[in-house]
Amino acid sequence: MTQPTEWRPARLRSSRALTPDIRLLEIEPSVRAAPVPPGSHLGVAVMIGERPDTRSYSLLDSAADGLYRIAVKRLRDSRGGSAYMHGLAPGARLSIAGPRNHFGLALGRPGYLLVAGGIGITPLHAMALALHQAGAPFRLLYAARTRQDLALADTLRARIGDRLLTFADADGARIDLPAAIAALAPGAEAYVCGPYGMMEAARRAWGEAGRPAQALRFETFGTGGRHATEPFTVRIPRLGKEIAVSRTQTLLEALEAAGVGMIHDCRRGECGLCTVKILAVDGTVDHRDVFFSEAQKATNAQLCTCVSRVVGGGITIDTADRTG
Amino acid sequence: MTDAKAFPLNAWYAAAWDHEIGRALTPRRICDRDVVLYRRTDGGVAALEDACWHRLLPLSLGHLKGDQVMCGYHGLVFDAAGRCTFMPAQETINPSACVRAFPAVERYRLVWLWMGDPALADPDLVPDFHWNSDAPWVGEGGTFYGLKCDYRLVIDNLMDLTHETYVHAGSIGDDAITRSPFEVTHTDRQVTVERWMEGIEPPPFWARLLGKPGHVDRWQIIRFEAPSVVAGDVGVALAGTGARTGDRAQGVNGFFLAAITPETATSCHYFWNFVRNFRTDDAELTKALTRAHVNDGKGVYDQDHDVLEAQQRAIDRQPRQPFYNLNIDAGAL
Secondary structure (H helix, E strand, O other): OOOOOOEEEEEEEEEEEEEOOEEEEEEEEOOOOOOOOOOEEEEEEEEEOOEEEEEEEEOOOOOOOOOEEEEEEOOOOOOOHHHHHHOOOOOOEEEEEEEEEOOOOOOOOOOEEEEEEHHHHHHHHHHHHHHHHHOOOEEEEEEEOOHHHOOOHHHHHHHHHHHEEEEEHHHOOOOOHHHHHHOOOOOOEEEEEOOHHHHHHHHHHHHHOOOOHHHEEEOOOOOOOOOOOOOEEEEEHHHOEEEEEOOOOOHHHHHHHOOOOOOOOOOOOOOOOOEEEEEEEEEEEEOOOOOOOHHHHHHOOEEEOOOOEEEEEEEEEEOOOOOO | OOOOOOOOOOOEEEEEEHHHOOOOOEEEEEOOEEEEEEEOOOOOEEEEEOOOOOOOOOHHHOEEEOOEEEOOOOOOEEOOOOEEEEOOOOOOOOOOOEOOEOOEEEEOOEEEEEOOOHHHOOHHHOOOOHHHOOOOOEOOOEEEEEEOOOHHHHHHHHHOOOHHHHHOEOOOEOHHHHHOOEEEEEOOOEEEEEEEEEEEOOOHHHHHHHOOOOOEEEEEEEEEEOOOEEEEEEEEEEOOOOHHHOOOOOEEEEEEEEEEEEEEOOEEEEEEEEEEOOOOOOHHHHHHHHHHHOOOOOOHHHHHHHHHHHHHHHHHHOOOOOOOOOHHHHHOO
């Protein structure tokens, strides 16, 4: 029942470095962009070697001037999308889809806490601008590895002033999430985008503060976990298969490529349709989804194949495929 | 009137009378979107997209749990901001799961919704409709829900009262209307059509209300506020007693009020009232005036209702550009 993606032509207007590994790309659609609500992302068709694929990038602002702005970090763990985006020259033709929004900002709350980690700044950049324009009470806490990695911080500070607080790990500066949450008005909302560990810490602190789960908003593309991305093997005894999952493949993609029938939908660790039973683990499961609770992840009974991985060996699973 | 969808979304539209929204889930279609309305325990009104995030079943078929709506199909629960707070058979909630929440305000005895960009939903932009709620004005009012015509046909109807002569002969209609000159003025959001009929025989409706013999000066000062509210200052006073220069002491004055909300491109909800500032304690008169406007097919507005729906049916069947315009149409244009 998912709607088919409609692709539209666009052109790369400009590309410039914000930090050594983050570039700001301005994309001009062939039909002028309509205003976009904060939290929206754009689909972009990319080439991974010879293979076409798609990536989603959060928009930095409302596209009021008709241009879509995204910031792309070149990841060491990249499956190839960010390298492709960094290699594009101005004038390059693109195919884009959307924008769509899974991370909508609700206006009218009594307070807002925005928390960004690294390249997770992108959707929160748009939210901060919207909240600032609406005159809403908010703070944006933005952490990165070093000061140099705090892309967009200077231009953002020029617009929202001391509502922006920055933290560089290298300086030993850490966001105090419990304190930031305690300072929020009752009924306030928090919006978090960053590495897996940050999201997990935010969920824990939010729950411990006794705040309602639905008031903590987050978005995940399932691209990072607690461990680095590495290849691993998956065995399915009932089907008599042993499959190698490469560093640039998800477990779900590897299973599909090997002809294992899989049910899936969101491909970002949210819906829980692609889960499989874990029979044995050789190494550690890196759960990267938001479908299972912390308690469920601790039992290692199942995993979400679209985002979760294994480090230090392999995994033995069973699937729902009974065609054999 | 040729474009299919000519209702601006960034505007406040009347969606219900405030007394109609309680602890029941009330479905309503506004600007081609299905909305469910209900009253929160703090007394405020919530308006959500009337379709569950999961399988699109109308949430209005579910039920309220405190301030939250539980879908009647698989039990997903959404709060008044449209956030999902419960999903069956899992320990977490999908972070993408939500339904749209529409800004809602109560003002002038009506619930108004903003169907466009919530960031622009400034309550100060609710059109002036204070005659509907504030003293000294008194009236009951009602709604034609799902009137089968483009909302702009209703505005067209109200901005040119020449039609009273032909549609409402015997009550407020009168040849004097068609003979009298009128003046049209406008700003960027408002249009006013002013017409004075001096020294005329009062039409039956006004003669009864005035209760005095003799000729009258009659006025119609009709004010439109974009996109869809009309307030008409109407009345009669004994001829030559200074009504036109501001002294209405020898007369009777009312306002007809209309907030017209697009339901679809070819149907609308027409919230109407007729308020007066005389004999305000006379409950019988209030009832009688309501009956005069809507009376099981025999009131003044019932007559308009018939004309408007017949007009829409004709437009739907006509391939030509639907309208020619006359001088009398300046107010509507």
